[in-house]
Amino acid sequence: MNGTTRVALLLAAVILVMNGPQLRAQAKASLPAVHLNAEEMGPRTIEEMTSKSVPRDYSYAWQTMAQAMAQNRLDLLNGYFTGFAKDKLTKRIQDQKKTGVHVRYTDRGHKLTGLFYSPAGDAMQLRDEAQLDIQVLDGEKVIHSEQVTLHYMVLMTPGADRWLVRDLQTTPDVKR
Amino acid sequence: MRSHKPAFLGLLTLALTTVAFAAELRPPDKVFAGADFAIRSVGSGQATFYLIGPTQVSKRQVDLGSDIAVHGAEVEKAGRYTAIVCVSDQCNSASFHVRPDQASRVSLLVHPSRVRVASPNAISAVAFVFDRYRNMLFTPQTIEFTVTPPDGKEISTTRPTDNGVSWIRLTSATKEGPAKISAKVGSAEEVRVVRQVASEACNLRISANWVDRKLWVQTDPVRDCSGNALPDGTIVSFTKTDASGKTTVDAPIKRGIAKVQMPVQGGVRISVASGVVTGNEIQFAGGR
Numbered sequence: 001m002n003g004t005t006r007v008a009l010l011l012a013a014v015i016l017v018m019n020g021p022q023l024r025a026q027a028k029a030s031l032p033a034v035h036l037n038a039e040e041m042g043p044r045t046i047e048e049m050t051s052k053s054v055p056r057d058y059s060y061a062w063q064t065m066a067q068a069m070a071q072n073r074l075d076l077l078n079g080y081f082t083g084f085a086k087d088k089l090t091k092r093i094q095d096q097k098k099t100g101v102h103v104r105y106t107d108r109g110h111k112l113t114g115l116f117y118s119p120a121g122d123a124m125q126l127r128d129e130a131q132l133d134i135q136v137l138d139g140e141k142v143i144h145s146e147q148v149t150l151h152y153m154v155l156m157t158p159g160a161d162r163w164l165v166r167d168l169q170t171t172p173d174v175k176r
Numbered sequence: 177m178r179s180h181k182p183a184f185l186g187l188l189t190l191a192l193t194t195v196a197f198a199a200e201l202r203p204p205d206k207v208f209a210g211a212d213f214a215i216r217s218v219g220s221g222q223a224t225f226y227l228i229g230p231t232q233v234s235k236r237q238v239d240l241g242s243d244i245a246v247h248g249a250e251v252e253k254a255g256r257y258t259a260i261v262c263v264s265d266q267c268n269s270a271s272f273h274v275r276p277d278q279a280s281r282v283s284l285l286v287h288p289s290r291v292r293v294a295s296p297n298a299i300s301a302v303a304f305v306f307d308r309y310r311n312m313l314f315t316p317q318t319i320e321f322t323v324t325p326p327d328g329k330e331i332s333t334t335r336p337t338d339n340g341v342s343w344i345r346l347t348s349a350t351k352e353g354p355a356k357i358s359a360k361v362g363s364a365e366e367v368r369v370v371r372q373v374a375s376e377a378c379n380l381r382i383s384a385n386w387v388d389r390k391l392w393v394q395t396d397p398v399r400d401c402s403g404n405a406l407p408d409g410t411i412v413s414f415t416k417t418d419a420s421g422k423t424t425v426d427a428p429i430k431r432g433i434a435k436v437q438m439p440v441q442g443g444v445r446i447s448v449a450s451g452v453v454t455g456n457e458i459q460f461a462g463g464r
Binding site: 043084087088089091092095096098099100101102103115116118119120122123125127134136138141143144146150153155167168169170171172 | 224226228229230231232233234235253254255256258260262265267269273285287288300302304310311312314338339340341343345
């Protein structure tokens with residue numbers, strides 16, 4: 001190893017060490033913030049582990065959905081979606097591919113309110129107040145842009161090692 | 177003399193731009209899933225129309241100033257839709273909500289699939305209401321839950337949905353056998369079957385007999401406190417204490433009883449248990 005190579009390697013190592021925390025922070029920053037309020041959820045009382053895993057998995061679901069929509073990638077839906085939710089998003093991405101139109105989400109966070117947790121612990125219904133920046137692009141041209149607060153009714157069910165989004169439906173107004 | 181042509185062209189461009197800016201969409205107040213409807217458009221000339229919804233994205237050319245027909249197939253999923261119309265680089269949009277159609281499906285979750293008889297609140301049934309396009313209905317609906325126990329006497333109760341969900345808890349019957357649990361909304365019905373099995377053994381009793389110099393110990397027919405026979409394969413433990421020490425032998429119930437042959441030395445004490453239930457104890461002063 002000559003002196004130039006050694007210096008180059010040392011420089012690369014220094015850059016990595018200096019930027020490591022920043023890279024991690026960026027990855028963390030891209031995960032949308034999700035806050036869960038499960039105080040009035042019933043009839044089953046939410047377990048401590050579940051109260052942590054539901055917002056975490058919902059956050060990953062939104063992150064992967066935004067990526068799937070932006071990049072027209074169906075494979076990204078496999079991780080955190082199942083049932084009707086997955087069917088809907090699959091169909092939409094197929095249409096995006098056909099038309100050349102796609103939607104870009106910038107996620108500004110979610111307020112989840114637990115509404116129902118089944119007695120057997122096999123289904124959870126939540127209301128989500130989502131803050132989103134939405135852009136619709138035809139090819140690379142932005143044809144629509146808006147900053148919105150949307151209300152979603154969410155149905156989540158437990159999978160092998162995570163909670164999966166089974167249904168995701170926007171509603172104009174939600175009671176409670 | 178100066179030509180007025182450039183000024184005229186400029187005005188024309190401005191007018192066209194104004195028309196383009198004026199392109200406007202007016203969706204109806206109420207749109208239902210799967211139903212055809214029209215979006216009023218204001219403006220003139222050709223434009224590109226986009227419709228983006230929960231499951232679909234469509235794009236087509238339309239004539240401004242007339243109604244834009246939207247087929248029911250484009251709005252089968254309830255939720256928020258964005259309609260966009262673009263003339264050259266100028267786009268205008270309108271959002272609207274598609275509401276679910278009428279209730280026509282029930283999704284029923286029943287747990288557990290197998291339960292012991294006479295267990296209070298051991299069964300839960302949760303019903304979700306959907307329309308024919310699998311949109312969940314959040315407006316209150318009435319669900320009729322019906323339980324048909326093995327003896328065939330139906331019991332029904334109604335519960336309203338709350339955000340599309342309704343649920344009940346049930347106590348299992350005292351008689352073993354399959355119980356049908358159904359949830360019905362309108363003409364849509366979903367049925368699940370829960371197998372009710374005998375509970376723990378009750379009044380577990382053993383007796384012993386010498387046959388060909390061998391001691392055979394067997395239970396009376398093993399039943400729960402409601403008189404249901406415990407299923408074959410249920411393990412019964414026989415414990416023998418004699419001069420050689422303490423030995424436990426597990427035997428499955430076959431045709432209602434469990435039976436073992438036990439070698440004994442001298443005085444012996446034999447007890448029986450099944451699960452958490454213990455039965456009687458028998459003693460012999462000396463072996464034969």
